[in-house]
Amino acid sequence: MRRFGRTLVTAALAVTVVGGTAGWASGESQSAVTGPPPGTAAWRADTAYGPLPDPATATPYEVARFFAGLDDAARSALVRTHPLVVGNLDGAPVPLRYEANRLAVVATGEARYASLAAPDRRILAFDPRGRGQVAEVFGDLEHAAHVSVIVPGSDNDATSHDARRAPHTGPAGMARALRTATETPLADGPVAGGSVAGGPVAAGPVAAGPVAVIAWTGYTTPVGVGLDAADGRLAAAGALRLARFTAGLDAVGAPDPVLFCHSYGSVVCGLAARHTDAADIVALGSPGMRADTADDLRTGARVWAGRGPSDWIADVPNVSFAGIGHGADPTSAAFGARRVPAADVRGHAGYFTPGTQSLAAFAAIAKGEVR
8 A cells, every 4th residue: 555655646746747848837738739731621622633642541652652653743733732731741752842841831921930931941841730840851851871850858849849049959959969960970989988788889880871860840749847748648649640750751762760759759759669660769868768678669779768967857757657657767777778878968958969978979879870
């Protein structure tokens, strides 16, 4: 009975602590944005080019085959007529999605999204529903030898996606920092002091080809601290979207991605792990991945974890009771993940700060320089 009582207290504490980068505000319950994008009804009714792939049921591979059978004029017509659908259709050609999303952003007429339509931005997905969702590419996705996806935690949406006032902390800032770090050669030897159970992480030969990094603010994240941050409801919805997104990358010929999963984003990655073809999954500042061990994730990906010494997430109880809490600490030896060095990381949002051991290790993982 005493143990049961302690579990209840710990679970209650988890509700008050688990949250995102915004800190210690009370949480507001969020409704997960799911299902096909706006404009799907008009897309389904359009028969100008034969039956169009249904966004709700067609696989990304079926979508890719459909577009491969169209000429340039037909593709352009679909982009102009159905920008929100084409821009969010996993498996559609990457350049078409960029063009479609630029049109979709402009069509909203909303000032909060205006910067996303700048000519130099590569928006791979844009959904204005709810607080807004966006996926942005840094680098050349079509020709990249390596692809990384940033999966952020709480308090992120299409408006806060690119928080210029706090560089290297928002999803876009993290992606920029990682992309820049991959262009900096690493010294020979252990990767920034990294270690794995059983020995050091050795740097191998530099892998040829560029790296593309995607900031994927593609799910409804919790806001502040509350039940949404402590349970798995939004993470489960996000995991479905992440799995489909990564399948869409595969359908257009992109290499198996590395997932960098921050805070509540690591809960999303934990639930999506078995449904993706990720090469590596990196959990940082994680409250848990809803798994007891790395093996329980049932993924062929290498699993990594890191946490800085001043990260408040360490105070989150690693429990799971009646759906509350996210389970084991991924940085614990018992979990079995490879360790990412993070001794010089400040706070909960400093993992992508230039010059840190963690960012150097992330760059090595992103470039395939570790074995």
